[in-house]
Amino acid sequence: MTTDAPETRFALAKGATREIARLTSTQKADALGAIADALEAHADRIIAANAEDLERGRANGIGDSLLDRLALTTERVSALADATREVAALPDPVGQVVRGERMANGIALEQVRVPFGVVGAIYEARPNVTVDIAALALRSGNAVVLRGGSAALSSNMALVEIMRQALESVGVTPEAIQTVDEFGREGANALMRGRGFIDVLVPRGSAGLIETVVTSSTVPVIETGAGNVHVVLDASAPEEWARDISVNSKTHRVSVCNSAETILVVREAAERLIPQVARALQDAGVTIHGDETVRSLANDVVPATEEDWETEYLSLDVAMKVVETLDEAIDHIARYSTHHTETIVTADVREAERFLAEVDSAAVYVNASTRFTDGGEYGFGAEVGISTQKLHARGPMGLPELTSTKWIGRGSGQIRP
Amino acid sequence: MTTDAPETRFALAKGATREIARLTSTQKADALGAIADALEAHADRIIAANAEDLERGRANGIGDSLLDRLALTTERVSALADATREVAALPDPVGQVVRGERMANGIALEQVRVPFGVVGAIYEARPNVTVDIAALALRSGNAVVLRGGSAALSSNMALVEIMRQALESVGVTPEAIQTVDEFGREGANALMRGRGFIDVLVPRGSAGLIETVVTSSTVPVIETGAGNVHVVLDASAPEEWARDISVNSKTHRVSVCNSAETILVVREAAERLIPQVARALQDAGVTIHGDETVRSLANDVVPATEEDWETEYLSLDVAMKVVETLDEAIDHIARYSTHHTETIVTADVREAERFLAEVDSAAVYVNASTRFTDGGEYGFGAEVGISTQKLHARGPMGLPELTSTKWIGRGSGQIRP
Numbered sequence: 123m124t125t126d127a128p129e130t131r132f133a134l135a136k137g138a139t140r141e142i143a144r145l146t147s148t149q150k151a152d153a154l155g156a157i158a159d160a161l162e163a164h165a166d167r168i169i170a171a172n173a174e175d176l177e178r179g180r181a182n183g184i185g186d187s188l189l190d191r192l193a194l195t196t197e198r199v200s201a202l203a204d205a206t207r208e209v210a211a212l213p214d215p216v217g218q219v220v221r222g223e224r225m226a227n228g229i230a231l232e233q234v235r236v237p238f239g240v241v242g243a244i245y246e247a248r249p250n251v252t253v254d255i256a257a258l259a260l261r262s263g264n265a266v267v268l269r270g271g272s273a274a275l276s277s278n279m280a281l282v283e284i285m286r287q288a289l290e291s292v293g294v295t296p297e298a299i300q301t302v303d304e305f306g307r308e309g310a311n312a313l314m315r316g317r318g319f320i321d322v323l324v325p326r327g328s329a330g331l332i333e334t335v336v337t338s339s340t341v342p343v344i345e346t347g348a349g350n351v352h353v354v355l356d357a358s359a360p361e362e363w364a365r366d367i368s369v370n371s372k373t374h375r376v377s378v379c380n381s382a383e384t385i386l387v388v389r390e391a392a393e394r395l396i397p398q399v400a401r402a403l404q405d406a407g408v409t410i411h412g413d414e415t416v417r418s419l420a421n422d423v424v425p426a427t428e429e430d431w432e433t434e435y436l437s438l439d440v441a442m443k444v445v446e447t448l449d450e451a452i453d454h455i456a457r458y459s460t461h462h463t464e465t466i467v468t469a470d471v472r473e474a475e476r477f478l479a480e481v482d483s484a485a486v487y488v489n490a491s492t493r494f495t496d497g498g499e500y501g502f503g504a505e506v507g508i509s510t511q512k513l514h515a516r517g518p519m520g521l522p523e524l525t526s527t528k529w530i531g532r533g534s535g536q537i538r539p
Numbered sequence: 540m541t542t543d544a545p546e547t548r549f550a551l552a553k554g555a556t557r558e559i560a561r562l563t564s565t566q567k568a569d570a571l572g573a574i575a576d577a578l579e580a581h582a583d584r585i586i587a588a589n590a591e592d593l594e595r596g597r598a599n600g601i602g603d604s605l606l607d608r609l610a611l612t613t614e615r616v617s618a619l620a621d622a623t624r625e626v627a628a629l630p631d632p633v634g635q636v637v638r639g640e641r642m643a644n645g646i647a648l649e650q651v652r653v654p655f656g657v658v659g660a661i662y663e664a665r666p667n668v669t670v671d672i673a674a675l676a677l678r679s680g681n682a683v684v685l686r687g688g689s690a691a692l693s694s695n696m697a698l699v700e701i702m703r704q705a706l707e708s709v710g711v712t713p714e715a716i717q718t719v720d721e722f723g724r725e726g727a728n729a730l731m732r733g734r735g736f737i738d739v740l741v742p743r744g745s746a747g748l749i750e751t752v753v754t755s756s757t758v759p760v761i762e763t764g765a766g767n768v769h770v771v772l773d774a775s776a777p778e779e780w781a782r783d784i785s786v787n788s789k790t791h792r793v794s795v796c797n798s799a800e801t802i803l804v805v806r807e808a809a810e811r812l813i814p815q816v817a818r819a820l821q822d823a824g825v826t827i828h829g830d831e832t833v834r835s836l837a838n839d840v841v842p843a844t845e846e847d848w849e850t851e852y853l854s855l856d857v858a859m860k861v862v863e864t865l866d867e868a869i870d871h872i873a874r875y876s877t878h879h880t881e882t883i884v885t886a887d888v889r890e891a892e893r894f895l896a897e898v899d900s901a902a903v904y905v906n907a908s909t910r911f912t913d914g915g916e917y918g919f920g921a922e923v924g925i926s927t928q929k930l931h932a933r934g935p936m937g938l939p940e941l942t943s944t945k946w947i948g949r950g951s952g953q954i955r956p
Contacts, residue, residue, distance in 0.1 A: 140873075140897055223918070229907050231917065238929050239899065317754070321929050337734070337757045342930040363952040370954035456557075478947050480557060482656065490646050490950030499955075500648065500946075501640070512655050512738050512943035513759040514931035526929035529917075530895050533907030535780040537787035538916075 128312035131300040132240070132319035135265040138297040139239045143263045145294065147214035153294045154210035154257055158203040160288035161253065161281075165199040171280035172249065179247075179273050191248050192274055202253045209257040212503045215522040216263040229533040235525040237263030238321040242313045244335055246327040247271030252281045255324070256299050258506055262524040265298040267320060269309045271327075278303050314339040321526075326507060329434075344519070347510030349379035349462035350434045351492045354451045354477065355399070356468035357390035363489055364395050364467045365402045371465065371492040373406045377436050379508060380463050380485075380495040384431060384441040386451045387416075392444045396420055400442070408438050415444040431458045448473050452480050459483060462510050463495040484510055484517035545729035548717040549657065549736035552682040555714040556656045560680045562711065564631035570711045571627035571674055575620040577705035578670065578698075582616040588697035589666065596664075596690050608665050609691055619670045626674040629920045632939040633680040646950040652942045654680030655738040659730045661752055663744040664688030669698045672741070673716050675923055679941040682715040684737065686726045688744075695720050731756040738943075743924060746851070761936070764927030766796030766879035767851045768909045771868045771894065772816070773885035774807035780906055781812050781884045782819045788882065788909040789857050790823045796925060797880050797902075797912040800851055801858040803868045804833075809861045813837055817859070825855045832861040848875045865890050869897050876900060879927050880912040901927055901934035 145153070161168065172194040179189055215235045222232040241264045243255045252270055259266035270278045278301060286296035302309030313320055314335060322342050325335035329348040336343050353371050355364045371382035387396055392415055400410055400420035410416065411430040412423040423442070430441040431454070445451045448466075455464055465487035466477040474488040485495040495518060497505040502520030509515040515523040562570070578585065589611040596606055632652045639649040658681045660672040669687055676683035687695045695718060703713035719726030730737060731752060739759050742752035746765040753760050770788050772781045788799035804813055809832055817827055817837035827833065828847045829840040840859070847858040848871070862868045865883075872881055882904040883894040891905040902912040912935060914922040919937030926932040932940040 139899075143899075144896060225911070225916070225918075229904075229911065233934075236899070340754045342759075342928060344930075360952070366952065366954050374955050474949070478949075479561065482556075482560075482653070483945065485946040485948065487646075487948040487950060489952055490948050491954040493955040494642070494646065494948060494953070495946070499642070501642075511759060513761070516943050517650075517946045526933050528900065529902040529912070529934045531902065531904040531907050531911060532891070532895075533904060535777070535783065535906055536911070537783050537908040538791050538910040 128302045128305050128309050129316075129319070131302055132267060132312070132316050134297040135240045135267050135300045136319050138265045138295045139237070141295050142260070142265050142298045143216070143237045143239075145263065147216075149294070150214065150261055150263065151210040153289055153292050154206050154260060156288040156292045157253075157257065157285050158206040158210070160284050160291070161199055161203045161206065164280075164284045165196050168199055168277065168280050168284070169194055169196065171276040174276040175274050182273075184273060188247065188273070192277070194249055194277060198250070202250055206253060206257045209261050209504055212261060212521055214261065214263075215525050218522070220527055225531075227536045229531045229536050232530045233527050234530055235522060236528050238524065238526050240265045240267060240319060240321050241524060242267045242269070242316065242320040242323040242341065244269045244310050244313060244323065244325045244331065245271065246331060247273035249274045249277040249281060251326055252278050253285070255326070256285055258504055258521065258524060260298065262521045264524060265300070267300045267302060267313060269302050269313055272303070272306055275303050314341060316341055324507065344507070344509055344515060344523070345511040346507035347379075347462060348434050348460050349381070350384070350432065350458060350460045351380060351382045351462055352455050352459060352464040353382045353385045353492065354448070354464070354466040355385065355387045355391055355395050356448060356466055356470060356473050357388045358469040358473070359391055359395060359467040360469055361395060361398065365399050367465065367467050367489070367491050368399050369402050369406055372403060372408055372440050373438065374491070374493045376438055380492050381436070382440065382492050383434055384443065384458070386443055386445050386454055388448060388451065389444055389446050392419060396442070403440060408440055410440055410442050412442040413444060416442045434460070448476065452477070455481055455483070460510055462508065463487070463492045465490055465492050484508065545719045545722050545726050546733075546736070548719055549684060549729070549733050551714040552657045552684050552717045553736050555682045555712045556654070558712050559677070559682050559715045560633070560654045560656075562680065564633075566711070567631065567678055567680065568627040570706055570709050571623050571677060573705040573709045574670075574674065574702050575623040575627070577701050577708070578616055578620040578623065581697075581701045582613050585616055585694065585697050585701070586611055586613065588693040591693040592691050599690075601690060605664065605690070609694070611666055611694060615667070619667055623670060623674045626678050626921055629678060629938055631678065631680075632942045635939070637944055642948075644953045646948045646953050649947045650944050651947055652939060653945050655941065655943050657682045657684060657736060657738050658941060659684045659686070659733065659737040659740040659758065661686045661727050661730060661740065661742045661748065662688065663748060664690035666691045666694040666698060668743055669695045670702070672743070673702055675921055675938065675941060677715065679938045681941060682717070684717045684719060684730060686719050686730055689720070689723055692720050731758060733758055741924065761924070761926055761932060761940070762928040763924035764796075764879060765851050765877050766798070767801070767849065767875060767877040768797060768799045768879055769872050769876060769881040770799045770802045770909065771865070771881070771883040772802065772804045772808055772812050773865060773883055773887060773890050774805045775886040775890070776808055776812060776884040777886055778812060778815065782816050784882065784884050784906070784908050785816050786819050786823055789820060789825055790855065791908070791910045793855055794853050797909050798853070799857065799909050801848060801860065801875070803860055803862050803871060805865060805868065806861055806863050809836060813859070820857060825857055827857055827859050829859040830861060833859045851877070865893065869894070872898055872900070877927055879925065880904070880909045882907055882909050901925065
C-alpha cells in the first residue's frame with residue numbers, strides 16, 4: 123500500500139464490492155480460514171509490530187489498562203485466529219429470502235439479503251477489533267475500511283497486511299480490506315464524509331467517540347451505545363429474585379454495557395428488600411450510592427446526587443433510589459436511561475406487562491438479569507455490537523444486521539396497465 | 540398553539556409518544572376516522588386558507604405546476620379524507636412479533652415491532668403530504684413533527700389545527716401532531732439537529748431537499764431518493780418485450796421516480812431492436828437522446844452527451860446507448876444509477892441471473908416494467924416513500940418501515956452463570 127489519500131482507498135474498497143458480494147458462502151469461509159491461518163503463521167511479526175506500539179505507548183504515558191487492551195501475545199493472536207474461524211462457521215446471511223410473493227400479474231417477487239457494500243469502522247486502540255470487524259464484514263459479503271486508534275498503528279498495519287496477503291493467497295481481491303490508519307485523524311474525517319463510497323459506518327468504543335461519529339458523519343451510522351441500565355424492584359418482587367438479579371446484573375461483569383447501573387425500588391417494597399439486596403451487593407464488593415430512604419435502610423451507603431442517576435459507572439458502583447410507584451420508575455428510566463436494557467423483578471403480571479409495553483429500550487426483561495442482552499446469549503454467534511439506535515438494528519446485532527436487502531422480480535413481459 | 544420555539548414542540552411530541560404508542564389498533568383507526576371526517580366537515584375552512592397560499596404564490600410568481608400541486612379543492616379534500624380512511628384500514632404493524640424463541644435457560648424472547656417515537660418530516664409545498672405523513676405516522680403509533688414548504692403555510696396550519704382538534708374529539712392527545720412551519724427555515728434546521736427528540740426524519744421532495752437533509756441532519760434519516768432508472772435490452776431480448784417494457788417504463792407516468800430514464804442496448808441486439816423500440820417510443824411522444832450508433836439506426840434522435848447519462852428527466856425524454864456487453868451495461872448502471880430500479884429484457888437465464896445478482900439497486904427486475912417498484916403494487920397499501928438508502932429500509936416502504944423493534948424477555952429469575 124502506498125500513501126495516497128483516504129478517498130483512493132475508499133474507491134479501491136468500492137471497486138472490490140462486486141467481487142466480494144458474488145463470493146459463495148464456501149469461498150468466504152475459506153478466505154476467513156486463510157486469514158486465521160496467516161495470523162497464527164505470522165504471530166511473531168504481529169507481536170513485534172505490537173511491541174513498537176507498546177513502547178511508544180509507554181513513552182507517551184498511556185495508562186496500564188489501555189496498554190493491556192493494546193497488548194498482543196501469542197495466546198491473544200491464537201484467540202483472534204480462533205474467533206475468525208468461528209465467524210467463518212456462522213451462517214451466511216447473503217441471499218437469504220426475507221419475504222416473497224407471487225404478484226397478481228405473475229411476477230415472482232423476493233426481498234433478499236445483500237451486502238451493504240463497503241462497511242467503515244472507526245474504533246479505538248484495540249488491535250483485536252481490526253481482525254474482528256474485518257472478519258464480520260467479509261463473512262457478510264462486504265468490503266471494509268478500517269480506522270483504528272493511532273496508538274495501535276503498527277499492530278494494525280501488520281494485521282491488515284497479513285489479512286490482505288491471506289485473501290490474495292486464496293484468489294480473493296485484497297482490496298476488500300483497506301485501512302486509513304496512516305492518515306490519522308484525517309482518515310476518520312474522510313470516512314465520516316465518505317458518501318457514495320462508505321455504505322455504513324460502525325463506531326466502536328467510548329461514548330465520546332460514538333457521539334462524535336454520530337453527529338459528524340454524513341454517512342449512515344449504526345450506533346452502538348452506552349448502557350445506563352436499570353433494575354426495578356417492584357412492590358411484589360420475590361426476595362430471592364430481587365437479590366440475585368440485582369447482584370448478577372451489577373457484578374457479573376462490571377465493565378460491559380449490559381451491566382446494571384441503577385436499582386429503583388418501589389416504596390412498598392423498600393423495607394422488605396433494600397436491607398438484604400444492599401447487603402448482598404456489598405458482600406460482592408459493590409459501593410451503593412443511595413437516596414435518603416436507601417441510606418436509612420442500609421449501612422455504608424454513599425449519598426447519591428443527580429449525577430449518579432446519569433452515570434454509567436462500569437465499575438463496582440451502583441445507584442439506588444426509592445420511587446413511589448412503578449409509574450415513577452418508568453418516568454425515571456425514560457429520563458435517565460440510554461435505552462439499552464432494563465429489567466423489572468415482579469410477581470404481578472399487570473406490572474410486568476406494563477413495564478414491557480412502556481419502557482422504550484432495546485431490550486426489556488421481566489424477572490431476568492440485564493446481562494442477557496448479548497449476541498452470544500441470543501444465539502447470533504457473533505457480536506457485531508449492541509445497537510441503541512432505532513433505525514435498521516436495535517439491540518444485539520448479528521451478521522444479518524451487516525446486510526441490506528434488495529427486491530428482485532422475475533417476470534415474463536409484465537407492464538403496468 | 541403559541542409561537543414558542545421548535546424544541547418546545549419537539550418536547551410536546553415526545554411527551555405524547557407513550558400515550559400514542561399504547562393506543563390499540565382500533566383506537567388509532569378511530570382517531571384517523573375522526574381526522575377524515577373533520578377534514579370533510581371543514582373543507583371550506585381548508586380551501587379558504589389554501590386560497591391565501593395561492594394568492595401569495597401568484598403574487599410571488601410561483602409557476603403553474605407548483606400552484607397546481609399547492610391547490611386544494613373540495614374534491615381534493617375529499618380525496619385526502621379517503622386516503623386517511625385507507626391508512627386507518629391498514630394492518631397495524633405495532634406489536635407484530637418479528638422473531639421469537641425460548642432461550643436455553645427458559646427465558647421467552649421476542650423481537651416485537653414498536654413505534655419509532657417521534658417521526659419528523661420535511662417536505663415541499665404540497666398540503667396533501669401534511670395529512671398523508673400525519674396519518675401514516677399515527678397508524679404506526681408515532682407522534683409527528685411536520686415542516687412543510689412555506690408556500691403552503693396557511694393550508695398546513697389549517698390542516699394541522701383540524702387534525703389536532705379531531706384527535707382531541709376522540710380523547711387522544713393533540714400533541715401527537717406538531718408543526719414547525721411558523722418557524723420557517725429555522726424549523727427545518729431544528730428538526731435536523733433534534734437528537735434526543737426526533738427519532739427519525741423523513742425528507743420528501745426534490746433531490747436537492749433530500750440531499751440537504753441527508754448531509755445536514757444529525758438525526759437518523761430515511762432517504763427517499765431520486766430515480767435514474769435503467770432498462771437493459773440484452774442480446775437475446777424478445778422484440779415485443781423489449782418494445783413494451785421500454786415504452787411502459789418510460790411513458791406510463793413520466794413524473795415519477797420509477798420511470799425509466801436510460802435504455803442500454805447490447806450491441807448484438809442493436810440493429811434488431813433499436814429501430815422498432817425507438818419508433819414505439821417516438822410514437823408515444825418521447826424524445827430520444829442517443830449515442831452515435833443509436834442515431835445511425837433511428838431517425839430524429841438528439842445527440843446524447845455525458846449529462847444525459849446522469850439526468851433524471853421526469854419528462855418525455857430518454858437517453859439511449861449501445862453497450863458492447865452486459866458487463867458494460869452493469870458498469871454503466873454502477874456508475875450513473877441512483878440505485879432505485881433497473882430492469883433487463885432477456886431470454887437468457889444466465890444473463891438474467893447475473894443481472895439480478897450484480898446490479899446493486901433497491902429493485903431489480905427481469906422482463907418486467909420498472910413501474911412496478913411501488914408500495915401499492917407490492918401490496919403494502921400505503922406509500923411512505925421509496926427508500927434508496929441501504930440502512931433500515933430499501934425500496935418501497937410500508938407502515939412496518941415506520942417502526943423500530945425491541946427485544947422482550949419474560950423470565951422467572953434467570954441470571955447469567
